[in-house]
Amino acid sequence: MEKIRTRFAPSPTGYMHLGNLRSALFEYLIAKKENGTFILRIEDTDQKRIVDDAVKFITDTLSLCDIHVDEGPMQGGEYGPYYQSERLDIYQKYAKQLVDMGKAYYCFCDEERLEELREEASLRKVAFLYDGHCRNLSKEEILEKLANHTPYVIRQAMPKDGITSYDDLVYGHIAVENALLEDQILIKSDGYPTYNFANVIDDHLMNITHVVRGNEYLSSTPKYLLLYQAFNWTSPEYIHLPHIVKEGGKKLSKREGDASFMDLYNDGYLPNAIINYLALLGWSPINNQEIFTMQELIENFDYHRINNSPAIYDVKKLQWINGQYIKKLSLDEVYKLVMPFLENTYDLSNKSKEWVRELIRIYQNHLSYGREIVELVSLFFQDEIIISDEAVEFMKQDGISHTLEVFKNQIENITWTVENINQAILNTKEESGAKGKLLYMPIRIKTTGQMHGPELPEALFLLGKDAVLKRLS
């Protein structure tokens, strides 16, 4: 069997939304499942949209996610170059070839004429299709215009009748009438190829066996197929992916503030967890497994089980998965994950590393993403404590001041360790007779101001002896 080759072909716009990443993931998994090759190709044929460093951004994201590119701009390969902007002569050559074969033609129609056509079409409430005006220009006319440097595009001469169909590996049989397809532009007037054209040429030349992409191309794939037919090339298999949308069914978009991979990453989500979540959007394993390493994904992935309906991005489930990953991290790893957020928010200059590690340790199980630490630990960085109404009410009960007095005496002379604090609490229980809620809550409220928080001995330890004694008096 032919070895599978898939490709991720983003345009370098400097932004990687979750749908893009998921496409890359599935492309990678489909290839790796069969020991195939995963290719990165940069589709930079729109000069207006190029963003500096966007390619670095894309490759950084992929490697952060453990998606390894076999062939691409950074690592090269025998089918390069992998920037479309460096393949211009290739597209020109193939476009000319099509012209010579009589399957494409020069079109000199300008914006104005096209605009008129469009207006007329919208007036008549019909779909606008280029009318093929230049399709039958005589050789002399063409030569003359070319000699005069009249701007031109190259359009494909599409068949006027018949049906073009294919079998998508996810969506099944798709058929579209050729009459609905216009004579598509292959080469733009700036000499650059259109996406459609470059895409087909490169997929063919790079030997792509499975084209995996978003389903916005589902209904335009016949246009691509017609190009393969014109060249007499065999077309690849198609796997169209359902979209990832936000609540309400709208597309995820940067402009509307929807989270991109980098946004999540910067909030302390783990790339592994993001990938894990994304894998479960539009795909499901044969069993009920939820947590996957990349290796397990590769082994278990099966494109036959890709869903064909759109999935709504749900940050709650992502948080759960991310939390599962955080629980499995070593303390050093959580420390690394969370430290930047702490440093940026709180003054840690007079805290020991041990103190910070202890702080992080007791909150490891509470975290669903890194940035969450900031809010969770705020109680240890406040000079003033504010006692809630509920807590004030609780403190009105009998015997509480006595309990607090006993506890204060208990800790006055101990060495400040979690264990000793715990013993002091137990001694207080013995001596005062208070137990359960009436034992713990008063101390908790008096020292932290809150009725919630981590285990009391640990909380007190982190607060420090001086602060605790001060708040008790």
Place this chain on the structure above:
RNA sequence: GGUCUAUUGGUCAAGUGGUUAAGACGUCACCCUCUCAAGGUGGAAUCACGGGUUCAACUCCCGUAUAGACUACCA
């Protein structure tokens, strides 16, 4: 407007003619517990609608509704 596609609980989803319609997130209750998490147990909640086909339809067919995509010298 035309074309293509989709529709199982709030969300992700399993399911391919006969099932008590899995599982997960979320939610609620209970257990654990000083509290909050974590963990455990349990509950509520789903086949868009209408016609067919069939002994039998979530599953097949046709409509309708709703949603999305495409309809660029953007990718």
